[in-house]
Amino acid sequence: MKQKKYKLTNETKTYNGKVLHRIEALKDFWDIKKGEKGGWIEKEENLSQENSCWVADYAMVYGKARIIDNAFVFACAKVSGNALISGDALISGGAWVHGDALISGNAWIFGDAEVSGNAFISGDAWIYKKIKITGGYFFHTTKRLNKIVIVQTSHPEERTLAYEPKIKAEKINSLKFMEKENKKYKLTDETKISEDGIMLHRIQALKSFGNVKKGELGGWIEKEENLSQDGNCWVGGEAMVYDNARVINDAQVFENAKVGGEALIRNKAQVFGKSWIFDEALISDNAKVFGNPDAKVFGKAVVVCGNARIKGNAQVSGRAKIFDMVSVYDNAKVSGRCWIFDHVDICGDAIVCGYTSIFGTVEISDKIKITGGKFYFTLPKKKKIVKVKTSIKKDKITFAYNPKIKKY
Helix, strand or coil: CCCCCEEEEEEEEEEECCEEEEEEECECCCCCCCCCEEEEECCCCEEECCCEEECCCCCCCCCCCEEECEEEEEEEEECCCCCEEECCEEECCCCEEECCCCCCCCCCCCCCCEECCEEEECCCEEEEECCCCEEEECCCCCCCCCEHHHECCCCCCCCCCEEEEEEEECCEEECEEEEEEECCCEEEEEEECCCCEEEEEEEEECEEEECCCCCCCCECCHHHHHEEECCCCCCCCCCCEECCCCCCCEEEEECCEEECCEEEEEECCEEEECEEEECCCCCCCCEEEEECCCCEECCCEEEECCEEECCCCEEECCCHHHHHCEECCCEEEEEEEEECCCCCCCCCCEEEEEEEEEEECECCCCCCCEEEEECCCCCCCCCCEEEEEECCCCCCEEEEEEEEEEEE
C-alpha cells in the first residue's frame, strides 16, 4: 500500500458548522517537509494523497470540494461546495471558490475574488481584486473561437478570454476582437541567429510613441507575437525576445537582456542589463530585473506588484512570488514556493527556498539558508514566536514562526 503523504491531526476548529482538521505531512514531497503542518480540511476526500497538491497556512477546504494534482491552496483562501482545483492552479489571499466551479491549468485566483456557479477557469487566467464570477469559461490563450469575448478579470491592462461569462465588478469591460491596422513597429530585414539557433529580426518604429521616435531601430525579436503593437512597450538596444515570450502594455526590455520560453513582461516592468528571463516567469507592474553579470528569473516564478527589484547576480525560480518593495540582489537565490513581500532585502549569498513566507522589514544576508517558516519584523510577541538572526549586521533581528534556518 502506498504511503500517505499527510494525515488529519487532532487539532480542530469549527467553521460554518463543519469540523475542520489541521493537516500534517507524513513525508517529504515537493517543497513540503515531513512533519510540516498545513491548513484545514474537513475530510481526506478534500485533498488528494497523490502528487504535490497541498493546503497551507489558514486556508480551508470543506464540503465536497477537492484539491488534486499539483494545485496549491494557501493564505486565507476557502474552497467549498463541489469545487475542483486541479493542475497547477493557485488559490490564495482571501479568495473563495465554491459551487461547481472548476479551476485548472496555471490559473491563479487571489485577492478578494469569488468564483462560484459552474465557472471554469483555466490556462494562465488571473482572477483577483473584488470580483465575482458565477459562470462561464475563462482562459488565457490566443485561439479565436466563435462567441469568445475578451473580459477584464484583474489588472486594467490584462485581458482574459471567456465563453458566455457571468461576471460582476465595479468596472468590467467586455470587448469584441478587432485587428489594429496602425502598427507601431515592423520587423526589418536585418537578422541574426541567437545562441539557441533562432532567427531574430531587428525592429524599427513606424511612429513615435513613449520615448521611442519614428524610424528608431530597436532590439531583436523572433516574431511579431513577441512584442505587442499596443501601448508603449518596446525592445531596445541589443535585447532579445524569442520563443513564445511576450512583452506587452508599457513594459521595456533593453540593453543586453534576454527573454524566452513562455515568459511574460507586462505593465511598466523593466528588464535590462544582462538579465535573462525564461520558462514561465512573469515580470509585472513596476518591477525591475537587471543584472551584471547575470540576474535570472525562471521556472514559474513571479516578480509582480509594487517596485520589486531583482539585480546583480541574483536568481529567482521555482514558484517563488516576489511583491511590493522586495529586493533580491548580490548572489542571493530565491526558489521553491516562497512568498516574499513588503520591504524585504535578500542579499549576499543568502538562499531562501522551500515553503517560506517573509514579510515586513526583514533583511536576509550573509551565507544563510532558509528552507521554511514564516519570517517578519513586528512588535507583538505571540506564542511560539522566536527571534532569529538572518543578517550579518548585528542590529538585524527578525521574528519567526517555526523557522528552518542554518548557515552553510
